[in-house]
Amino acid sequence: MRTRYIRPSWRKICAGAVLAALTWTSAQAGTPTPFAPPTNADLVLYRDAILIDGTGAPARPHMDVLVSGERILSVFSDATRPAETKAKVVDLHGKYLMPGLIDSHVHLATPPNRRQAEAMLRRDLYGGVTAVRDMADDLRAIGDIARASRVGEIAASDVYYAALMAGPDFFNDPRTAQTTAGGEPGQVPWMQAVTDQTDLPLAVARAAGTSATAIKLYADLDSVLAGRITAEAHRQHLLVWSHATLYPAKPSEVVTAGVDAISHACLLVRETDPQAPQWAQPRHPVDLDTFRAGDNPVLARLFAVMVARGTILDATVWTYGAAPPAGPSSTPPLKPGSCDDVVGGAITRQAYRAGVQISAGTDNVAPATDPWPDLFHELSALVDRAGAPPSAVIRSATLVGARAAGQERDMGSLEPGKLANMIVLSKDPLASIDNLKTVVMTVKRGRVFTRDDFVPLREDDITDF
Template sequence: MVTLTNESPGAATPFAPPAEGELVVYRGLTLFDGTGGAQRPGVSIVVDGPVIRSVGDDADTAAAVAEGAEVVGLDGLFVTPGLVDAHQHLATPPDRPVAEAVLRRLVHSGVTAVRDMADDLRQVGDLARAARVGEIAAPDIHYAALMAGPGFFDDPRTHQVTRGAVPGHVPWMQAVTDTTDLPLAVAMARGTSARAIKIYADLDAPLVAAITAEAHRQGIPVWAHAAVFPATPGEVVAAGVDTVSHVTLLAHEAAEGPLTSYRDKPPVAHESLVTGEDARLDALFARMRGQGVVLDATAGMWASDALAGDDPESGERARRQTELAVALTAQAHRAGVELATGTDYETPPGEPFPALYEELAFLVKRCGIPVRDVLRSATLVGARSAGTADLTGTVEPGRQADFAVFGRDPLADIDHLRTITLTVKRGRRFPREAYAAPSPRETR
């Protein structure tokens, strides 16, 4: 092989994971490890490059120190696994500086992974690569390629994410009918390096089931909208999907008319559903629990400033949707459904902390879910939703060194997330004090 003397070394990777053999001992911390055990004080985490070597008492670190490990004192501080935002959109429309600013804020806020729920994957794929190799400060990005019925592709967002091509006819966003060659369609989606197929809208139950079966045959999960129209929530779950998004869409299991299309949603039995005791939803949640379907609730989305609206009609809609989200999310939790913590919006660029903090607070304060359960949702269940629970989501030996350090105990008060002092992602440290607010070019 000929080596070219002018070969470029490539872009700089200032945020690359450390190499195997670079040992760091984090000592003196109080640990919530995400496995379900009790919080433990006086813990040390020994990290070897990008991986956790051991987790134990402070007294058990002598061997690592003898090997020349760097020692980082975390006395009086609190550690959780890295947080996961299970519902992000980083490139609708594509704007690289804005996306990088969002990602930089996330990783400096304890977020070590996000699920991107279908965008322009030409850009998202490169953001994921840049995050993985350390060109940019960012969580790991796990993303989906979208499939929907042809009627969906006059949505303006589909044009934003396929500029230069034809909406519905690109590998990352495909229009599907009962004549589609599904093995080829799924293979094309996998060719984008997508981690999952997202099933979105305007597909009937047999087609949702067929896409899901083919995706699973090819070894790729399916992340679906909770109602696909005309496929009902019950039909989506029966198809065997791995996650469903948007708890308020589950209300269409109790719709007052047939489901037809994404744009023509029938009314739902609001007064019955906001009691949180609807038998139709109980049956659906029981099936979700039995099949291990994760619910990406996006529960606080309608309570956000992003969706509050600027007129009385939209404000009332947001209020009713919020009321519905509170009731159904609490009902799902009582039924034992695994909840992931997605957002589907972001706080304004000038805000110091991401929307994920608002979602976690909403689950605790409005839905009444215990903080311990919410933190488990934001860590281990988030990793499950992204298909990475074998690698991350808990602080254990052999897992990726993904964890967050807080000045005050988030189990005592979910608002203590705002005392974040350090994020460790794949062993690389991101001190909160190093966070730089976005420049004017990085804001919309």
């Protein structure tokens, strides 16, 4: 059979060329990405540092880290460094090098405020925080912020986030209207009301469609439904992050439901209740004196189960302070006699001693004029209130934080193959956690952010941070 060749018209050729040119121009132009990770061809040798690797191991002097593009290529002793190298050399003699910090509990869009969220993430990044775990917000806004950070449109920590599920009674909370504007609280993919009649495979699939890393269980859920949601989320390869008490599910029931991490040490006081109240019921007081010594026998049994299962505790001690800093998504003021940072610290101290993995999360926002990340407040609380040594606190804010966010393969420790997320310090953070405030530079995905380039906000720059 003979093939007939049809000559395209000159007009069609021109139209095709113009379309191709326009497509190429659009693709090349795009949005500027001044903070994008470097290419794999870029080799940088961070030489002769005192290395704190994030695992809790002692610091190692005279160590080198070779970075290729956005990832760590190798970690080795400076004594074994080749005499010649094609890499750019960054001399860190006398400096401390450790993994980038991870804030395990933030809220960046309740309600959405892009300028505020970018300011918070910029402050985090220049203070050494290279990733955050957003614990459910308006994911339309969060998804775009996460994308902008990932591709380098903005100077910001990377963001990993959760879609929320709760029982119907929770969606009377006014914050759910703020995070679902234009939709109906409980009926959008990122904030779903669930009951025992819900099509859970579909509900989890809708949540996964937001590009969430996890499902967050918030409230008004019993242990059976919490277990069913968790099993389905895991089947669809999502993590499950949960409030420690779901009213009525109490902490031991939440843990045995199989969740990956629970939030808020102060919510563990409900473990001593014979039965936790329903979400809509009044909360009867708890005898907090039984927790102050950090040796509560009921919690001892709970912590043993958490250790066996590998369940992480996102303690958020700082946010339960007597006078927490005000912020758009801060925990509301607690009633007199409620759990505070002293009791929360004692509970967290008991958890540390039991071997529970503790991540470092804030769930609060410091004033905009504070030049340092919110996470620094939580790290200080873990030392001062929970009695944890700086080495344990650093591990909480690095390797355990990476596990909590489901990112241990890529971050949390300085190892070959992981992202080059690192902090350079001039003083030893193992001697004092306050020495984290001696940040010289942050490296996120191989790109350097020098502390001297950070300009804190002024009071007259903002109206309501």
